[in-house]
Amino acid sequence: MxxxxxxxxxxxxxxxFDNNALLTFKEIYEKYKLKELGINSFEIFYSKYKFHNNALWALYRKAEIEKEVLSVKRFELTLYDFGIVDKNLAEKIAYDYITLSPLKTxxxxxxxxxxxxxxxxxxxxxxxxxxxxxxxxxxxxxxxxxxxxxxxxxxxxxxxxxxxxxxxxxxxxxxxxxxxxxxxxxxxxxxxxxxxxxxxxxxxxxxxxxxxxxxxxxxxxxxxxxxxxx
Ligand SMILES: [Mg+2]
Structure with missing residues (x-):
């Protein structure tokens, strides 16, 4: 051998990863009532997030960005795509995402x-x-x-x-x-x-x-x- x-x-x-992330996002979308904030489509919200997350991960792999920055920035940029400027909300979502998604099995x-x-x-x-x-x-x-x-x-x-x-x-x-x-x-x-x-x-x-x-x-x-x- x-x-x-x-x-x-x-x-x-x-x-x-992808299915576990999807489930977590659905929970976050409901918890923060993102629909009421003007994010009408969960699918578009999630695809915008994936776009920003991939772009930031590419920077992280090249050591051009710190993980703490990546963690929040990906949500800040996603919210911004829907006209929401709210770093505090981005921080809350980032915390929830990193706390909840690893609990998925x-x-x-x-x-x-x-x-x-x-x-x-x-x-x-x-x-x-x-x-x-x-x-x-x-x-x-x-x-x-x-x-x-x-x-x-x-x-x-x-x-x-x-x-x-x-x-x-x-x-x-x-x-x-x-x-x-x-x-x-x-x-x-x-x-x-x-x-x-x-x-x-x-x-x-x-x-x-x-x-x-x-x-x-x-x-x-x-x-x-x-x-x-x-
Ligand atoms: Mg892999």
Whole structure:
């Protein structure tokens, strides 16, 4: 057996980030009566938020913005799109979002079955770019703690995927060598390219069946497929 260590991404690989965020947004939309403030369409509110959030995360990945700023700014800009200038409301929503969304437990299909199977044969770890307190909460509430030997966040590592330093940090923390390790993630640019850079084999979890021309060790559309070769 070639591999000893399996490194998983968390968001959008194991934890169903988009569906959990959607549920949280629906709660926030109701709680703050955003419809009465003039935000008539929940769908447009949510799509505006996603636009600003993605743009700010791109800056955060390049270390051009602090996480505390990102956390509030994404809501401030979304409200502003609807003519609402209210930093105080943005701060309240930001707090609620970061508090409530990690308590959601929506996971992708077969997560527990696959982790039960893999944890008997391999040492499992997580490498995630999320915020430390948020990621730990998600893992605990979703009852995933018991499967993972190490949970490495970009905050702890002081560097983010796809930078090679976070993978080196993770290998060192897990006492693992690149050629006995496998990175499993949903993001080609972040998980796959990053792992490849330091000689770790990769599994692309291609839930949305996107087409690409990246050379990847394995590709799957559902985590259950891992059992076929691991
Ligand atoms: Mg991901």
């Amino acid at each position: 070639k591999y000893k260590h399996l490194f998983f991404d968390l968001d959008r690989t194991i934890w169903d 929506g996971l992708f299909p077969h997560v527990y079955e696959v982790l039960n199977y893999l944890s008997e044969k391999y040492k499992l770890h997580i490498i995630t770019n999320g915020f430390e307190e948020v990621q730990y909460k998600k893992i605990k509430v979703s009852d995933l703690n018991k499967y993972f030997e190490n949970i490495i966040t970009s905050e702890e590592a002081g560097t983010k995927k796809p930078e090679k330093q976070i993978f080196e940090f993770s290998l060192s923390k897990a006492s693992a060598k690149p050629d006995e390790s496998l990175m499993i993630g949903d993001d080609i640019a972040v998980d796959i390219v990053g792992a490849k850079t330091i000689g770790i084999d990769q599994v692309f979890v291609n839930y949305h069946k996107i087409s690409h021309d990246e050379d990847i060790t394995y590709e799957i559309n559902d985590l259950i497929e891992l059992k076929a070769f691991l």
